Amino acid sequence: MFGTLVRKELKNIIAGPKFAATFLACSVLILLGVCVGIVDFKADMKQYETAVQLEQEQLQEQHSWSYLATRVFRKPDPMQIFVGGVSRDIGRFSVLEESEAIRLTGSAYSNDTVFAVFRFIDLHFIFMVVMSLFAILFTYDSINGERESGTLKLVFTNPVKRFSYILAKFAGSWLGLAIPLVIPVLTGLLLVLLFRVPLTADHWGRLLLFLLVSFLYCTFFLAFGLMVSAMTRRSSVSFLVLLVSWVAMILIVPKAAVMAAGKLAPVPSVAQIESRIDRFSSSEWEKYIKGMEETSIRREREMSGMTEEERKAQREINEWNWLEESEKARKAVETEIWNNSKRMYEELGNLRGRQERLAFVLSRVSPASAYKLASMNLAGTDTGLKERCEGQMARYHDSLYEFATKMEKESPGGNPGIMVTIDSEKGLTTSAPRDTKTIDTSGMPRFAEGYPSMSQVIRNALTDAVLLVIYVALALLGAVAAFSAYDLR
Amino acid sequence: MESDKNNGMSRTAPMLEAVNLTKRYDDGVLALDDLNLSVFPGRAYAMLGANGAGKTTTINLFLNFIDPTEGEARVAGVASHRDPLLIREKVSYVSENVMLYMNFSAVQNLDFFARLSGRSKGFRRDECRDVLRRVGLEDDCHDRKLKTFSKGMRQKCGIAIAVIKGAPAILLDEPTSGLDPKAAFEFMNLLDSLRAEGRAILMSTHDIFRAREIADDIGIVKEGRLVMQRSREELEGEDLEKIYLDYMSGLS
Ligand SMILES: Nc1ncnc2c1ncn2[C@@H]1O[C@H](COP(=O)(O)OP(=O)(O)O)[C@@H](O)[C@H]1O
């Protein structure tokens, strides 16, 4: 019985116009998305390799370990083909200098703003926006459409259980959607092989998980469409309800979550922080000046009974002490101000983190957000990418300058200072020393960026994947419950 | 096989039976009021009545698409709201407007509904074609999509589904309304042959002429009440149309 129902559902879908349209749209979009992704990735990779090469050559022309300055580059991850995430929003490289903090700069979008306008269509985007819509299209009239056409009643004049019927509807439309999805996706993977995209075993694992999560996401919309279809009498109504829900889930909820998080967990702007720091520092300086004034008044008072001579002697004796005292106080104020501003920025970072987490939690009300977070985490193009990358670069920074210090002690390079000569005839001339000896960079540590491991990405994506499973289960339960009370006439 | 058993039971146990059947819809409309009728195997019962008399309600109660407010609609002795799955094995249904899957051919539709019918007997694919021929659909339209079918052809498909199911009871809700005279005549012949096989037939209709021709028993339903019920023998020589109109205008 169940098999008969599933087969009929699948046959009915394949015979209908929805199937052909979906198949065509999926094929075009998925293959286009993968192609564009591969081309972009190859371009990014080439840019990366050239930049690294160039930096290497420049390093070899340096003369001294003591003034070592270079740049480190973020290696493009082939997963960005499928889930672009923040990969093009964050910088591609950071300048390395001994006393400078790591800061990724030069993002793809800041260099080529046209890309930012026409953001690329990766698989993730196609699934999130287009496939969810097709999933809705597959099931929005599953139940009420059959009621409208009169076939529902005829089916139920036979010994058919409602439970089997709704599950068969679900299974049939799932298969009907899976066919036009799986075939282009497999073709896309073939393209990835054909173009020799450097995917490691871990990459394939992550890619597989991403595809699984994507299917789970589409499954949610199938089940959701089924549920709404089983709760309404007319397919035009269910279509409208579903369209509004779709817009809410994909566009409104994530945006509203970010805005609500901004209201619930406010973060001061950098300008506010800076003005607070300014205020703090001026008040500290004020205190300092007041203190100085009081001291000098106190000193005057102490000397009030003295003659002019005695006063002079007293001043001479204490001059150094007093100077040292004031200098110490000034230093203390400076340290206090520096610590305060460090604290302020730390606090800002914490507040931002809190706001981001809150925004994510709120946005997870929408399966689209859960899917987005899960797939970005699986691809390693999530919002943590910048931090992870800067962390790796910071570690490299430390090891590099440790090495440089050691090398400097062992074989100091040429003096990079400027020679100033005063000649009676030529006057004043400056010249850099013509030291041709360059540093030997062969033993220098190289920046080896690691891709996130399988276990790491699974840990990051688990919450959202589980959430998607829950959403699917809820929608299915809702569909079964709604249909068990459905008026079949 | 099935019909043998039914013949053995005939005149003893009704196949379809409404006992004090009452239905009040949620909005308070009393659609059926204490209706009693019986249809025996091998007999046809025609329910006559104006629009809104309660004919469709009666049939929906037999199929358990709605629950009775009071009384029972029994199929082979079982109240339909007590075991809907069981009684749905025993009844076939043909609606006023048979609606099938428009993207499927006649054979595919018939095949699907035959598999759903829960028939214990084995099922052969070419049986579909035999049945389609029997209801008057020629071979050239067996594999045509249903959306190319006329209303008469769809009604024939509907009866084909009832035939292939082989159920002992058939419920028909105004099956010939909107059919041209020739199609209606063929349809009635088909019903006649099904009755001859021993099936119990309950049919609602406006068509007094056809009702008289085929039915063994005729009941007139007015505002949810059975106001008249007579057998073919009792109606011998009477003008059914006049009786009907008299009841409708409240003269009788
Ligand atoms: N779902 C319903 N809800 C409320 N009233 C209904 C419903 N279906 C039918 N009725 C009412 O019940 C009465 C009988 O309807 P019905 O059985 O369809 O009549 P018939 O088939 O004889 O034309 C009518 O008055 C109709 O308005």
Ligand SMILES: [Mg+2]
């Ligand atoms: Mg009716």
